[in-house]
Amino acid sequence: MGAFAAVMSAGLWSGPREVIRRLTRSGGALFGLAVMSGVLAVALLAPVLAPYDPVRQDLLNQNLQPSALHWFGTDRLGRDIFSRVLWGARPSLVTGVGAVLVGAVQGSVLGLLAGYYGGWVDGLLARLVDTLMAFPLYLSAIFVVAVLGPSQLGVVLAVGIAVTPAFARLARGQVLEEREKEYVLAARAIGGAGARVIVSHILPNIVAPLLVLASLNIGDAILVEAGLSFLGLGPPPPTPSWGLMVNDGIVVLTRAPWVSLCPGVAVALLVFGSNLLGDGLRDALDPRLRGQG
């Protein structure tokens, strides 16, 4: 790893233009980018694009098959599934991105402090992180939702807290490596205070791997969000959310499988896209991390 890493780090974080060039050279990353931009556009434009009101019931037209009128059919309350799938992009994206943001900020702050100051701060945080890591993502998320009650905010915080340890651990490791380098020593020698050294000197040098971890975590966050809302622990009905829509369709699974399958495929597609984009970003930003997934 040693010599290899040294060679590769020369090309690390080589400016946005180089990163974009590497990103667009990979077919998978381009596909992931297309899916993510597509879902983002759908989420933003849902009010314009959706042919029907996503919560309006039409009891005369229950469980209709997909047709020209209702592209994905209707559910057991006669609601248009296509419109609901479009609107359902919102909670998925908000949770996926929001939760990772929460986790990345929390984790990075904890990891930076622990790595930079060491001593008892590090000991305490390491113990806390180890404990949190013992809880798998889903369990911590279920637990936090149990505490905060089922809601969109609850899910964002739940997943955010659940992914925090991974960021804390990565940030800490990176800081331990950077702390010993000359530029940090120089910054401290000219009298830089702890906070200043961390924020304006160390952080820019470790942001690439943190970004990579963030992009790789978005897919997991979306999966957990979908799972929680499937279990009825997400935003309450009639808010269109993909997980809940899949659950809604279970009672009519044999008669009208499209009720469950359309939103289910939407989740899978979004997670697939975000994973491909994450892999692409990893290769473009920090090739050293390749093969560690």
Added chain:
Amino acid sequence: MGASLLTVVVGATFIFLMVHLMPGDPVAALLRDQFSQETYAVVSARLGLDQPLGAQYLRFMRNVATGRLGTSFRSERPVGQVVAEQFPYTLQLATAATVLAVALGVPLGIVAAVHRGRPADYLTMGGALIAICTPSFVLGLGLLLVFSFQLGWFPTIGAGGGGPGDTLRALTLPAVVLGLRSAAVLSRIARSSLLNVLHLDFVRTARAKGATDRAVLYRHALRNAVLPVITMLGLNVGHLLAGTAIVEIVFSRPGVGKLLVDAVLSRDLPQIQGTLLIFLVIVIVVNMLVDLAYSAADPRIHYA
């Protein structure tokens, strides 16, 4: 051992604090709408909720240490007993899923590594990516629709009642759904771990002295690539336990995962608290065993 114990203590404290930070009044939730001032006082005294937080915490930790997890609000029976009743179903499911994950994931990972950059590699890794991206409830419902409802090969609900054949048939689809994602994760780890080993000097030495590809792979490389796979297997236990919640609900199976979700939906505090604690202890014990397995797999690792 000491560190594991400390993790349990910190984890229990964390659970206690979170549960007591919960908005809403647990006594009111327990009594639903209609209750008098006297009933309220009696119930909160019985639950110990009228005492200061510090006293409650000490009592909680003493109970945890002696294995008393309190009484479920919903079933009014000991939490540990309720979990113990459901546990065999979940253990069955998690074991079957793990066996499947290892039996499928490790060989596929080896195939992908050996054929790196060729169609077999792209095919297995593509399949793994799809398995990782598909939510388990979507896969579960899809399989249920095709194999249970249309083809009638497997039961649509329950964990089987009659003999072992019944149990096995009821277990198949849930185990596939739960195990497939783990298999995908394991195959990725096995592949990258093996690739990391294959370019090391000792592999080149083995090749140079004339060992066949087979011998290099089985006698030299695999043994050195196995540690990350074992680690992932240990980390995966938590995911399996959590994953059972969704799988058990999709397939209407009894089990601890379903128990936990029901407890959360009905805000059954002692049941949530106790179930999570039991999960935490299982995860920690399994990972301790994984640490011990390291030294069995690699004699260079010793524990004092």
